[in-house]
Amino acid sequence: MRKRARIIYNPTSGKELFKRALPDVLVKFEQAGFETSAYATQKAGDATEEAARAINEQYDLIVAAGGDGTLNEVINGIAEKPNRPKLGLIPMGTVNDYGRALHLPTDIFEAVDVILDGKTIQVDIGKMNNRYFINVAAGGKITEVSYEAPSKLKTIVGPFAYYIKGFEMLPQMHPVDVRIEYDGEVFEGEITLFLLGLTNSMAGFEKLVPDAKLDDGMFTLLIVEKASLAELGHIMTLASRGEHTKHPKVHYIKAQSVNISSLAEMPLNVDGEYGGQLPANFLNLVRHIEVFSPANVDNELLIEEPKNTDDLFE
Structure with missing residues (x-):
């Protein structure tokens, strides 16, 4: 059975560049062996609700495409779930603080390659009240x-x-x-x-x-x-x-x-x-969330994953 990926994206981030690149991004994931779909957020809270729904629908991979606000909403949708999937990030905001911390490329297709390469690190998250x-x-x-x-x-x-x-x-x-x-x-x-x-x-x-x-x-x-x-x-x-x-x-x-x-x-x-x-x-x-990361972030933290995408999410 093919693995399923859900892309949650902010259509207004990055001068709408991701929105225009989406068809090619979907093709790239499909060619890598994923059954891939996308969800465009419309208002605050949408990414949180969609991330939670994607987990309930048993998606194997969630990709957040947008700025730090989109990533935060996705984290809030998956943080309390016991079956948290691996998380990919395509930084599309103005500052992209977390993308910078992970040394992620700002080019959309290079960021997709980081996800498809399959290297991950387990990262801490914070909880403030609820x-x-x-x-x-x-x-x-x-x-x-x-x-x-x-x-x-x-x-x-x-x-x-x-x-x-x-x-x-x-x-x-x-x-x-x-x-x-x-x-x-x-x-x-x-x-x-x-x-x-x-x-x-x-x-x-x-x-x-x-x-x-x-x-x-x-x-x-x-x-x-x-x-x-x-x-x-x-x-x-x-x-x-x-x-x-x-x-x-x-x-x-x-x-x-x-x-x-x-x-x-x-x-x-x-x-x-x-x-x-x-x-x-x-x-x-x-180490609450597992995110895809380039190999040069911190080699001691990297969890090596096979190139075969059929084995990425076992």
Whole structure:
């Protein structure tokens, strides 16, 4: 029996390039031995519902084609399922943080080749309250930059749009008094923002977590204490070079479980989308999802798979 693949794609991502390439992508999967179909999302939540349905229909492979938001929705559709299929990613967004972390090619057909080559790694995901994320969860005014940067600006200048919007928002940032519990330790005080990272690439900053591991079961918790406008600007500049961890107002911590509470409001961001307000509990789910990856990501983590696609999903 032929293996079945379901492609879930955002038709507006990447200037609709994937939508135009879809017929050829389907042919490529079919020639590799898959019975392949596709689903175009229309609104928020569609990818989550379709991913869950695809698992219930016992598809062997799910492919997310779109930006980080599409990938996040697919993860939320499969995270709680006991029979999670392997996941392929075709990065089509403006920034593609997770695609960057996996060193995936931005060319559509080269990304398809990564999937068909059959090499995978098992990666951690995070759970925040009742939501899941695969790249980053954060809190603070500055975290709104990922969904407030104008789409037109992102199209023109790409990831640099986040730097522009970030500096624009600095005067609006105000410290919040919080309590952060992590793996038996406690931090209490006024902070400007916090961030829990699973990869090294977040909102275009590729060195925010320079020692990130995709499968170690640990979040990287960054806490930025109350700081002046000049200090925040300096920290952002340092972050673009991966040197922010040395700043005295920055705490750089590894933790598996984190609980954050506050009497004041602090907006949350999950994989680049609005995630509600504090309080929040975060748990790292170790090696929870198996994703297709190029061989050069981390050879020690790669699970070698045979080239014969008939044996890919046993």
